[in-house]
Amino acid sequence: MNAVRFSVGARTHGGGVExxxxxxxxxxxxxxxxxxxxxxxxxxxxxxAGSFHFLTGPSGAGKSSLLRLMYLANAPSRxxxxxFGRETVRLPRREIAAVxxxxxxxxxxxxxLERLSARANVALPLRIxxxxxxxxxxxxxxxxxxxxxxxxxxxxxAQLSGxxxxxxxxxxxxxxxxDLVLADEPTASVDDRVGMRILHLLEEMxxxxxxxxxxxxxxxxxxxxxxxxxxxxxxxLVEGGAP
Amino acid sequence: xxxxxxLPNPQIDLPLAADATQRFLPRIIxxxxxxxxxxxxxxxxxxxxxxxxxxxxxxxxxxxxRPLAADAGEAxxxxxxxxxxxxxxxxxxIARAEPVPAERLTTLLEPWLGRAGGVGDLTLPxxxxxxxxxxxxxxxxxxxxxxxxxxxxxxxxxxxxxLQRLRGLIAxxxxxxxxxxxxxxxxxxxxxxxxxRTGLAIHxxxxxxxxxxxxxxxxxxxxxxxxxxxxALLGALAGLALAAATLVALRLVIGPAELAILPAxxxxxxxxxxxxxxxxxxxxxxxGTAHVTVxxxxxxxx
Numbered sequence: 191m192n193a194v195r196f197s198v199g200a201r202t203h204g205g206g207v208e209x210x211x212x213x214x215x216x217x218x219x220x221x222x223x224x225x226x227x228x229x230x231x232x233x234x235x236x237x238x239a240g241s242f243h244f245l246t247g248p249s250g251a252g253k254s255s256l257l258r259l260m261y262l263a264n265a266p267s268r269x270x271x272x273x274f275g276r277e278t279v280r281l282p283r284r285e286i287a288a289v290x291x292x293x294x295x296x297x298x299x300x301x302x303l304e305r306l307s308a309r310a311n312v313a314l315p316l317r318i319x320x321x322x323x324x325x326x327x328x329x330x331x332x333x334x335x336x337x338x339x340x341x342x343x344x345x346x347x348a349q350l351s352g353x354x355x356x357x358x359x360x361x362x363x364x365x366x367x368x369d370l371v372l373a374d375e376p377t378a379s380v381d382d383r384v385g386m387r388i389l390h391l392l393e394e395m396x397x398x399x400x401x402x403x404x405x406x407x408x409x410x411x412x413x414x415x416x417x418x419x420x421x422x423x424x425x426x427l428v429e430g431g432a433p
Numbered sequence: 434x435x436x437x438x439x440l441p442n443p444q445i446d447l448p449l450a451a452d453a454t455q456r457f458l459p460r461i462i463x464x465x466x467x468x469x470x471x472x473x474x475x476x477x478x479x480x481x482x483x484x485x486x487x488x489x490x491x492x493x494x495x496x497x498x499r500p501l502a503a504d505a506g507e508a509x510x511x512x513x514x515x516x517x518x519x520x521x522x523x524x525x526x527i528a529r530a531e532p533v534p535a536e537r538l539t540t541l542l543e544p545w546l547g548r549a550g551g552v553g554d555l556t557l558p559x560x561x562x563x564x565x566x567x568x569x570x571x572x573x574x575x576x577x578x579x580x581x582x583x584x585x586x587x588x589x590x591x592x593x594x595x596l597q598r599l600r601g602l603i604a605x606x607x608x609x610x611x612x613x614x615x616x617x618x619x620x621x622x623x624x625x626x627x628x629x630r631t632g633l634a635i636h637x638x639x640x641x642x643x644x645x646x647x648x649x650x651x652x653x654x655x656x657x658x659x660x661x662x663x664x665a666l667l668g669a670l671a672g673l674a675l676a677a678a679t680l681v682a683l684r685l686v687i688g689p690a691e692l693a694i695l696p697a698x699x700x701x702x703x704x705x706x707x708x709x710x711x712x713x714x715x716x717x718x719x720x721g722t723a724h725v726t727v728x729x730x731x732x733x734x735x
Contacts, residue, residue, distance in 0.1 A: 261645060283649075283732070290644070295645060303642070306446065318647050366647075
């Protein structure tokens with residue numbers, strides 16, 4: 191699958207975080223949806239720039255909620271969430287979009303736009319960033335080949351298998367060469383062989399300096415990589431993530 | 434829909450064109466455009482009529498010489514008419530004074546008295562057409578007083594009161610029609626607001642995804658604005674074509690007698706500009722309304 195090398199050198203945006211500095215920092219964070227119970231309680235941890243972390247825990251532990259705070263889909267109900275050194279609740283609406291453009295997200299349910307081809311889905315973050323033209327098109331094709339789906343560039347998501355859709359979602363998350371990649375159960379809908387391929391793709395991105403956080407409950411896959419874990423159970427941090 | 438497919442499609446991520454409300458929007462806008470175009474045509478007609486009547490009557494006066502009880506038949510009336518003509522022609526500021534021929538008087542009265550001889554038994558007042566001209570300028574009020582004194586039964590009408598009332602009536606009608614156009618624009622904007630809000634509800638998940646991928650509200654708003662603009666352009670062109678067909682049909686249906694009371698309607702550069710401006714204005718109102726609606730709604734719900 192990795193026969194085609196994807197150039198992950200220069201990023202499209204400035205203001206990167208120096209390696210070793212905190213790219214994400216949670217301090218006594220609590221979170222609830224509307225008026226429901228707290229799904230996260232007193233969570234504190236740091237993620238250094240350039241690191242690769244697994245976010246683990248049983249289903250329903252709060253992994254996805256924690257990721258949603260990181261990609262600014264929700265605000266904490268208490269405590270502080272800092273991303274790229276900025277406290278997220280203090281960000282003006284316009285700057286939230288700019289911060290999100292520095293984050294690549296792989297959603298558990300892929301969230302591809304069904305009306306657009308695989309190529310157009312991958313190109314979507316580039317269009318949003320205003321990066322168009324032939325160079326951008328070439329990068330899209332290069333990345334689709336890199337995830338091993340070169341011959342499927344022009345098909346609609348409905349014509350792809352679960353694993354293929356997941357790889358297109360990964361390509362979309364990586365196309366802008368983000369500083370931070372957050373993957374929510376990227377191996378949940380694929381078998382172990384494809385799951386390993388997906389993690390190797392993320393590993394390759396990490397080697398180029400991208401900070402990666404992968405939420406998964408697949409301990410078998412985690413054990414094959416030597417990366418630190420942040421473990422969460424019942425909304426509370428129980429292991430890792432240097433507070 | 435052909436035009437919609439032909440237009441460049443640089444940045445449409447949301448399948449807005451497939452929404453039922455978006456298919457319905459061009460039809461509503463076509464109807465609104467039709468009403469607005471007819472209203473504008475009415476304004477143009479009023480304006481042209483007012484100008485035409487003003488131009489044709491502003492330099493004209495009419496003198497009426499009425500039959501008197503003391504007149505011994507038509508001959509006495511004719512003598513007083515001749516006296517009035519002589520008086521008028523001797524006045525400075527009058528370029529021309531001519532009696533209205535009896536046949537023309539009969540023709541003017543035919544719609545009320547009929548063609549079959551009723552007029553012949555009546556002693557009709559005589560009319561004199563007077564045209565202003567030369568120096569010094571004519572003082573119509575003073576002339577009317579002198580004329581009444583010099584020729585019993587002669588009365589000068591300078592049409593000023595009538596023109597004043599006509600001008601007022603036309604101004605009121607123009608304001609009413611402009612009000613109708615404003616209401617049509619408001620109704621169009623409300624329709625676009627409704628359609629846009631429905632689209633935001635339908636595509637909420639996709640819009641949330643665009644936001645999570647880094648799109649700001651303007652990015653989403655531009656997509657809705659473009660879709661509303663395309664729908665408005667299609668609707669406006671259709672409405673304009675229907676209005677043009679209606680006006681042509683009216684022109685064919687209205688008889689020559691009715692047309693005779695209206696001034697000649699020769700399209701001016703202003704009329705042509707109005708025809709071009711109407712669809713552009715509707716596109717601008719629709720696209721602008723959609724854009725603002727998206728920005729306001731997103732700021733409130735997301």
